[in-house]
Amino acid sequence: MESKTPKFDSLLDEIFEELSPHTRPCKWSGEHKHCEGQFEITSEDIEFLKMLRVPAPNFCPTCRRMRRFLYMGMFQFFKHKCDVHGHKESMISTLPPERPFLVYDYKYFISEEFNAFTFGQEYDSNISPMETLFQLRKIFPMPSLTNRDPSSVNSDYSNGGRNLKNGYYAFGCYGSEDIWYSHMAGSSKEVMDSSFVYKSDYIYNGFHIDNSYKSSFIYFSKDCADSIFLFDYRNCIDCFGCVNMRNAKYCIWNQQVSKEDYENFMRINSPFSRDFLNESKEKFWQSVKSNPMNASRNTAVKNVTGVLLSNTKNIYDITQSENSEHIRHADGGLSNKDSMDFLYSGGHSELLYSTTNIGSQSSNVKFSISSKFCTNCEFIFNSKNLDNCFMCFGLQNKSYCILNKQYLPEKYFKILDEIKSDMMKRGEYGDGVEMQFSAMPYNFSLAQISFPLTDEEIKKLGGYIAKEPETNAGNAQFISTKDLPQVINKVSDDIINFGIKCEVTGRPFRIVESELQFLRKMKLPLPSTHPSLRLQQYLYMAPLGKRHQALCAKCGEAINSLFNPKDGYILYCEKCYQQEVY
Structure with a gap:
C-alpha cells in the first residue's frame, strides 16, 4: 500500500x-x-x-x-x-x-x-x-x-467510568449504584472503601473481589458471602479471619467450628467495635504472612512476565492486565493487543504506543x-x-x-x-x-x-x-477520632454535621448520610482516617508498574511477585500455590 x-x-x-x-x-x-x-x-x-x-x-x-x-x-x-x-x-x-x-x-x-x-x-x-x-x-x-459519563445520576463527585448512580468519590466505576470512596467498582451495589470490585454487593474494604456479597476486609477473593477478613478465598460463606480456603463455611481463623459456635462468635462481637476490628486486622495480616501466597496473582496465563494478569499470553513487563496478548512495558490493559508503553487501556484497543488512558475500541494511537x-x-x-x-x-x-x-x-x-x-x-x-x-x-x-x-x-x-x-467543613464542629463512638449503634444522626479529624493526618473529613446508613447496615464503626488515605491504601498495596523478583519458597523457581519479599511473605509460584490450596 x-x-x-x-x-x-x-x-x-x-x-x-x-x-x-x-x-x-x-x-x-x-x-x-x-x-x-x-x-x-x-x-x-x-x-x-x-x-x-x-x-x-x-x-x-x-x-x-x-x-x-x-x-x-x-x-x-x-x-x-x-x-x-x-x-x-x-x-x-x-x-x-x-x-x-x-x-x-x-x-x-x-x-x-x-x-x-x-x-x-x-x-x-x-x-x-x-x-x-x-x-x-x-x-x-x-x-x-x-471521561465521565454525562448520563451518570447523582454522581457529581466521580471521575471516569460510566452508567453510575449515587457515586461519591467514585473513580472509574461503571454499571454500579451507591458507591463511596472506591475505584473500579463494576456491576456492583453498596460498595465503600474498595478497589477492583466486580459483580458484588455490600462490600466494605474489598480489593480484587468478584461475585461476593455482604463482606468486609476481603482481598483477592471470589464467590464469598457474609464474611470478614478473608485473603484469597473461593466459594465460602460465614467465615472470619481466614486465608487460602476453598469451599468453606463456618470457619474462624482457619479453624472449622460449628454453626452454633460461629453464630455465637458473631453475636458477641457484633456490632463490631473499632478496637475489635483493629486487633483483628493485626492478627489477620500476621496470618496472611504465615501462609503461602500466589506471588504473582496470575491466572490462566501463557508466556508472560508480570503480575496481576489473567487470561493473557505473550506479554512482557506488565502489571494488571486481562484478556490481552502481545503487549510490552504496560499497565492496566483490558482486552488489548499489539501495544507497547501504555497506562490503562480499556475496551478492545490495539496498536497503542506511549499513551495514558486511551481505550474503548481505539486503534493505532500514539x-x-x-x-x-x-x-x-x-x-x-x-x-x-x-x-x-x-x-x-x-x-x-x-x-x-x-x-x-x-x-x-x-x-x-x-x-x-x-x-x-x-x-x-x-x-x-x-x-x-x-x-x-x-x-x-x-x-x-x-x-x-x-x-x-x-x-x-x-x-x-x-x-x-x-x-x-x-475540606469544606463550613461552621461544623470538629471531633477527634478518639471521641467517636466505638460501635455504630451509638452514633447519632447528627454526626453528619460534624467534621472528624483524621487520626493520621489531622485533616478533617465529613460523613455523608448515605455513608452512615451503609455502615449501619454492615454493623461497622465510623472510619477514623481521611477518605484520601483509605482510597490510596490499595495503590500502595499493589502499585502499578511495580513487580518484584523473588524465588518460590517451595520449588526455588525465579518468579515475579506483586508482593515485596522483604515484607516477610511466603511467596509461591502459581503451580506450587495451586498444589497447596487445592
Missing part, C-alpha cells in the same frame, strides 16, 4: 536499517533515584517498534512509566472557579487551584457551546512542532474531569492522553471519536485535523508528513510530551505512588507541586 507520509516513512526506515539490539543511556540518567541509567533495546522491543512505526525510546522503561503515570490523578477532588469567561460558579475538579492551565467545567467542555476549533493554529515550519504543540497546550483549557474511540491519531488530548487527527485538544467526532484545524484528506496527509518529518529531523519524534504538558501535579499523580520524588526532583524534571485540597 502506498505510504501517505512518504518523507517520514523514508526517514524512519533509515533508522530501522541501522537499529539492532543495544544498550543506551536514559535521557534522565542521574536526574532521580528511580532511573535505570543504562537500559537495553532488545530484539523483541525492535519487533514492536517496527510494527508500531516509531523510533527507539530515549528513556528507560521506568522513566517512561513515570512520564505516563503523571497524567493520572490519585483520587482527589478540588473546588475552584471555572475559567470560562462569564462563569462565576465553583466547580468540582480533579485539578488543583495551582494548575498551570485553564480549566473548564466538564459539562461545558463537552457541550455544543464549546467550540474547540476556535483555538486552531496553522503549522509554521519555522517553529519547532513540539513548541507549537506546547503553545496550544498553554491556551487550550483542560476539562475539570476526565503519544496521547485521556481519549477514546480514536483511530490513526497521534498527540491527541481529552478527545472522543476521532479519525486521522494529529496534535489536537478537546475534539469530538472529527477527522483530518491538525492543531485543532480541519483539512481535506489530501492536504491533511501532506501537512502531516511535513510535521512528522520535521520532528524526526529535530529529534522530537518518539518520546511523547514532556512533564510540562501535564496539568496534574506530580505529588497527586499515580507517579508519586509508584515512583515518589522530592519536591526538588519534581521541579527539576519540569513538574509542579500542589497543596492538599481544603
Whole structure:
C-alpha cells in the first residue's frame, strides 16, 4: 500500500536499517533515584517498534512509566472557579487551584457551546512542532474531569467510568449504584472503601473481589458471602479471619467450628467495635504472612512476565492486565493487543504506543492522553471519536485535523508528513510530551505512588507541586477520632454535621448520610482516617508498574511477585500455590 507520509516513512526506515539490539543511556540518567541509567533495546522491543512505526525510546522503561503515570490523578477532588469567561460558579475538579492551565467545567467542555476549533493554529515550519504543540497546550483549557459519563445520576463527585448512580468519590466505576470512596467498582451495589470490585454487593474494604456479597476486609477473593477478613478465598460463606480456603463455611481463623459456635462468635462481637476490628486486622495480616501466597496473582496465563494478569499470553513487563496478548512495558490493559508503553487501556484497543488512558475500541494511537474511540491519531488530548487527527485538544467526532484545524484528506496527509518529518529531523519524534504538558501535579499523580520524588526532583524534571485540597467543613464542629463512638449503634444522626479529624493526618473529613446508613447496615464503626488515605491504601498495596523478583519458597523457581519479599511473605509460584490450596 502506498505510504501517505512518504518523507517520514523514508526517514524512519533509515533508522530501522541501522537499529539492532543495544544498550543506551536514559535521557534522565542521574536526574532521580528511580532511573535505570543504562537500559537495553532488545530484539523483541525492535519487533514492536517496527510494527508500531516509531523510533527507539530515549528513556528507560521506568522513566517512561513515570512520564505516563503523571497524567493520572490519585483520587482527589478540588473546588475552584471555572475559567470560562462569564462563569462565576465553583466547580468540582480533579485539578488543583495551582494548575498551570485553564480549566473548564466538564459539562461545558463537552457541550455544543464549546467550540474547540476556535483555538486552531496553522503549522509554521519555522517553529519547532513540539513548541507549537506546547503553545496550544498553554491556551487550550483542560476539562475539570476526565471521561465521565454525562448520563451518570447523582454522581457529581466521580471521575471516569460510566452508567453510575449515587457515586461519591467514585473513580472509574461503571454499571454500579451507591458507591463511596472506591475505584473500579463494576456491576456492583453498596460498595465503600474498595478497589477492583466486580459483580458484588455490600462490600466494605474489598480489593480484587468478584461475585461476593455482604463482606468486609476481603482481598483477592471470589464467590464469598457474609464474611470478614478473608485473603484469597473461593466459594465460602460465614467465615472470619481466614486465608487460602476453598469451599468453606463456618470457619474462624482457619479453624472449622460449628454453626452454633460461629453464630455465637458473631453475636458477641457484633456490632463490631473499632478496637475489635483493629486487633483483628493485626492478627489477620500476621496470618496472611504465615501462609503461602500466589506471588504473582496470575491466572490462566501463557508466556508472560508480570503480575496481576489473567487470561493473557505473550506479554512482557506488565502489571494488571486481562484478556490481552502481545503487549510490552504496560499497565492496566483490558482486552488489548499489539501495544507497547501504555497506562490503562480499556475496551478492545490495539496498536497503542506511549499513551495514558486511551481505550474503548481505539486503534493505532500514539503519544496521547485521556481519549477514546480514536483511530490513526497521534498527540491527541481529552478527545472522543476521532479519525486521522494529529496534535489536537478537546475534539469530538472529527477527522483530518491538525492543531485543532480541519483539512481535506489530501492536504491533511501532506501537512502531516511535513510535521512528522520535521520532528524526526529535530529529534522530537518518539518520546511523547514532556512533564510540562501535564496539568496534574506530580505529588497527586499515580507517579508519586509508584515512583515518589522530592519536591526538588519534581521541579527539576519540569513538574509542579500542589497543596492538599481544603475540606469544606463550613461552621461544623470538629471531633477527634478518639471521641467517636466505638460501635455504630451509638452514633447519632447528627454526626453528619460534624467534621472528624483524621487520626493520621489531622485533616478533617465529613460523613455523608448515605455513608452512615451503609455502615449501619454492615454493623461497622465510623472510619477514623481521611477518605484520601483509605482510597490510596490499595495503590500502595499493589502499585502499578511495580513487580518484584523473588524465588518460590517451595520449588526455588525465579518468579515475579506483586508482593515485596522483604515484607516477610511466603511467596509461591502459581503451580506450587495451586498444589497447596487445592
